[in-house]
Every structure is written in C-alpha cells, then in structure tokens.
Amino acid sequence: MSRPSSCRFQVPGVWGGVAICDHSNGGHYRALVICKDSKGKLYNYVGGWRTEGYSYAYCQGESKAKSAGVETKVT
Numbered sequence: 001m002s003r004p005s006s007c008r009f010q011v012p013g014v015w016g017g018v019a020i021c022d023h024s025n026g027g028h029y030r031a032l033v034i035c036k037d038s039k040g041k042l043y044n045y046v047g048g049w050r051t052e053g054y055s056y057a058y059c060q061g062e063s064k065a066k067s068a069g070v071e072t073k074v075t
Contacts, residue, residue, distance in 0.1 A: 004023060014064040019055045020055070032044065
C-alpha cells in the first residue's frame with residue numbers, strides 16, 4: 001500500500017474546498033480548507049477521508065474559503 005497519487009484540490013466557492021485523487025493506491029485522502037471570518041480570523045476545516053470520489057471541506061458560520069489543499073495517508 002502507498003499514498004494516493006494524481007491529487008487535485010480547489011476552492012470552487014466561498015463555502016469550502018474540494019479534493020480528489022485519481023489513484024488511491026490503497027491509501028486515503030481528504031480535503032483541507034482555510035476559511036476567514038469578517039474579523040480576519042482564520043480557521044482550518046477538513047473533509048472526510050476517501051478512497052475514491054470527491055472529499056469536501058466546508059467553512060463554518062460566516063467564514064469564507066480562502067485556500068484549499070489535500071492530505072494523504074497510507075492505510
């Protein structure tokens with residue numbers, strides 16, 4: 001088993017971030033998003049671990065997505 005590969009991530013809207021990997025290789029991946037509220041405070045949120053399909057990370061409250069990423073792990 002190894003880490004997922006061919007991974008992509010993006011901020012498709014102010015609501016959060018999305019990540020997907022083309023090959024799980026037996027591992028898992030999840031979306032990461034950094035959100036900012038109206039007072040300038042930053043928050044980190046994560047999506048659910050996946051082996052296929054999209055993982056979504058949602059901003060909470062009135063915060064808005066500023067950047068996204070992907071985290072991978074060997075299972």
